[in-house]
Amino acid sequence: MQSKKRWLILSHGFNMDGRAASQTITDKIPYLLAADIQPIVFSAITGIKDQRFPHRQFLAWGPAAFRFDFRHWVANQYGRGFLYKLLTRTVSILLAPFIGLEKLCLGYSSQWSWAMPAFIHGLRLIRAGQIDVVYSTGGAWSAHLAGLWLKKVTGIQWIVEVHDPLVIRKNPSDEGLSKPKNRDARFRQYLERQIIRFADFAWWFTDGALHYAKVRNTNLNTPAGAHGFMVLPGAEPPGSLSKDQVHQYSEHLNLCHFGSLAKDRSLATILNAMDALIKKYPDARNRVRVHAYGAPLDVLTMGAIEHYSFEDILIAHGRLEKDPVSGKSGRERVVEKMQSADVLILLHGNDEWCAEYIPSKFYEYLWANRPIWGITHRNPQLDQMLSERGAYLSHEGDVVGIAMALERIWLDWEQKQLASPLGQPIGVEQAVTTILNTIQ
Structure with missing residues (x-):
């Protein structure tokens, strides 16, 4: 493995600003380069083209993926103003019947067809003797599909980074062994087995993901x-991270959330806990603010806002x-807002x-060096990491516990004694070191 330095990296969303699946691989690049890895990156057109090494961007061949990629490309080129709305709506209308046909015939997630150009162009490079290792990472599972095809056709060494679990279990007793009804879920189950x-090597980002992959696939590590x-x-x-920034308490307790929201x-x-806090401490009504960055509000949040005014x-x-x-x-810009928060x-x-699953935002929060309030669900690994760092910790569904945590935060803030973060952030160099030491 020492001589196998020419890596073809398959990453659909490479260099997409703010995307977790992009940051997972782009953050590794400097350390791979320092280890004398010579990367060639294949991605969709959705991100910014990298100039440090060969980076080829391909349009997906399917209509749904084309629409998705086109929207991001236009946003990168022209912003999200009038031209963006005009072009994307026009393309959506023109592609609508073809997208409907694709969904009816296959039923896969939209980015699946990016695997086709990635495979064709990757095959040419491998047959020309320009690639030693194929490294697929996702994000979109089309990268893994292209890697699988390249492995089967050429026998080249293939290493896989599973960003999110491919098989989504429904409850604690479900091990993901039954055949899903949804066609995309069935294919993801098949892809995991493949x-x-x-x-040659595959890695997951949590102990839980690795455990359940092994339960479903007893040939793993054999x-x-x-x-x-x-x-x-x-x-x-x-x-924009300020290492010397000293936190300033203001007239408001600012609780900040970053990232996507959903039911x-x-x-x-x-907000439900806020209602309980205000009933006990009426002054909190005018002094606590909850800030949401990065995504539209979900239906439940909007309903709570209206219900409680x-x-x-x-x-x-x-x-x-x-x-x-x-x-x-x-x-x-996001990290500046993180550092100015009272609690994340x-x-x-x-x-x-x-x-x-551990939210990728957790690792960014650690760099902000602000107290974290984690509300977690069935993940001892995440609970331990939060506890070791002095975070406020609650568990999803524990209404009383969540209300008590918010009250503790309120009282600590009033005394200007919010919990000080402990320990060090978790950087990317340790991840690259683990990968290289394992596959060599």
Whole structure:
């Protein structure tokens, strides 16, 4: 393995600002380069083209993926103004019947067809003797599908980074062994089996994900399957991070959440606890603010705002894009907001897959060096990491416990004694070191 330095990296969303599946691989690049790895990256057209090494961007061949990629390409080129709305709506109308036909015939997630150009162009490079290792990472499972095809056709060494579990279990007793009704879920189950059968090495980002993959695939870590292991992805210190920043208490207790929201990961959980806090401490009504960055509000959050009349308490800032005036990326602007927060909210969700998942935002939160309030679900690994760092810790569904945690935060803030973060952030160098030491 020492001489196998030419890596073809398959990553559909490479260099997409603010995307977790992108940051997972792009943060590794400097350490791979330092280890004398010579990367060639294949991605969709959705991200910014990298100039440090060969980076080829391909349009997907299917209509649904084309529409998805085209939207992001236009946003990168022209912003999200009038031209964006005109072009994307026109393309959506023109592609609608073909997308319907694709969904009817296959039923796969939209990015599946990107595997086709990635495979064709990858095959040419491998047959020309320009590639030693294929490294698929996702995100979109099309990268793994292209890697599988390349492995089967050429026999090249294939290493796989499973960003999110491919098989989504429904409850604690479900091990993911039954045949799903959904066609995309059936294919992901098949793809997981193929990865473990044909890949040389595969790694997952949590103990839970590795455990359940092994339960479903008993050939994992045997001569008949891939060598599987766990890697904490970590995160690099984002640009605009101020190492010497001293936190300033203001007239408001600012609780800040960053990232996507949904019914299973809703700020309604916080607002329900807010109602209990205000009943006990009426002054909190005018002094606590909840800030939401990065995504539209979910239905449950909007319902809670209306129910409690909390329009002034929850402030939705939306997605922070690149600032054309300062030149700061969305990621740089986000970390500045993180560092100015009193407490960072980490919502884990309430689905069963939380047992196999740690939000990538957690690793960025650690760099911000602010107290974290984690509301977790069935994940001892995440609970331990939060506890070791002195975080406020609650569990999803524990209404009393969540209310008590918010009360503790309120009282600590009033005394200007919010919990000080402990320990060190988890960087990316440790992840690259683990990967290279394992596969060599």
